[in-house]
Amino acid sequence: MLAALGFLGDDTYRIERSVSIAAPVDDVWPSVSTLGAMDKWSPWNELDPDMKKSIEGTDGQLGAIARWEGNKDVGKGEQRIDSVSRNSLVRTRLKFMEPMESESDVFLTLNPDGDGTKVTWAMVGEHNFMSRLWGRFMDMDAMLGKDFDKGLGMLKQQVEEAVAAKPSYTINAIER
Numbered sequence: 001m002l003a004a005l006g007f008l009g010d011d012t013y014r015i016e017r018s019v020s021i022a023a024p025v026d027d028v029w030p031s032v033s034t035l036g037a038m039d040k041w042s043p044w045n046e047l048d049p050d051m052k053k054s055i056e057g058t059d060g061q062l063g064a065i066a067r068w069e070g071n072k073d074v075g076k077g078e079q080r081i082d083s084v085s086r087n088s089l090v091r092t093r094l095k096f097m098e099p100m101e102s103e104s105d106v107f108l109t110l111n112p113d114g115d116g117t118k119v120t121w122a123m124v125g126e127h128n129f130m131s132r133l134w135g136r137f138m139d140m141d142a143m144l145g146k147d148f149d150k151g152l153g154m155l156k157q158q159v160e161e162a163v164a165a166k167p168s169y170t171i172n173a174i175e176r
Contacts, residue, residue, distance in 0.1 A: 015141050016122040017148035021156045023163045025087045025110050028117045031159050032090055032108045034060035035079060041158055043150040047073040060084070075099045079106070094123065119155065121148050 021028055031037050036059050039045070051070030057063050062081055069076040076098040082105075083091035090108045104125035111118045123144070 012124065012126050013140055014122060014124045015144050015148060016120060017145055017152055018118055018120040019149075019152035019156050020113050020116050020118050021159050022116045023159050024115070025112055025117045027163050028110055028119060028155075028159050029087050031155055032110065032119065033084065033086075035064055035066035035081065035092075038108075039066065041151050041154040043147045043154065044074050047071070072099060119152060121152055123148075 035055055048070035051068050051074055053066065053068045056065045062084065065078050065080045067078045068074065075096055077096040080093045081090065082093050083089065088110050092106045094104045094106050096102045102125065104123045107122045109120045
């Protein structure tokens with residue numbers, strides 16, 4: 001009976017969350033365009049402050065890879081930059097080795113939203129037998145969605161604080 005549950009359910013999954021940031025795309029882009037920048041608002045950092053991390057290749061360029069290894073809460077994995085479209089999209093390939101093997105495509109998209117920017121973080125992948133079985137008992141969207149919300153909240157705070165701290169200049173012409 002339990003084995004049969006592993007064959008039921010969707011073949012694919014998609015987890016997606018968005019946030020509106022009160023800053024233009026040009027001010028948001030630096031916080032999502034590199035693996036190192038993404039790490040600064042990662043909701044998983046606090047789960048293991050001692051996790052080992054490394055970045056290989058030229059961060060922000062195709063093929064750059066961030067690797068991590070941590071406790072049971074963060075596991076072991078890597079994230080590779082597969083596509084970059086300046087000021088609009090970063091697509092990465094996320095690979096978990098532990099605690100459970102899986103691979104997903106991750107998308108960070110930026111769209112102008114009035115005077116600000118709408119950032120959408122999505123993860124898309126295919127269920128294997130074990131994840132399909134696991135999904136019968138746990139809601140993957142609810143479980144990871146809260147982490148996406150938390151990360152996007154941290155991104156919003158970081159970008160808006162940086163924009164507020166930028167010096168503003170006004171140039172007035174003086175006639176003589």
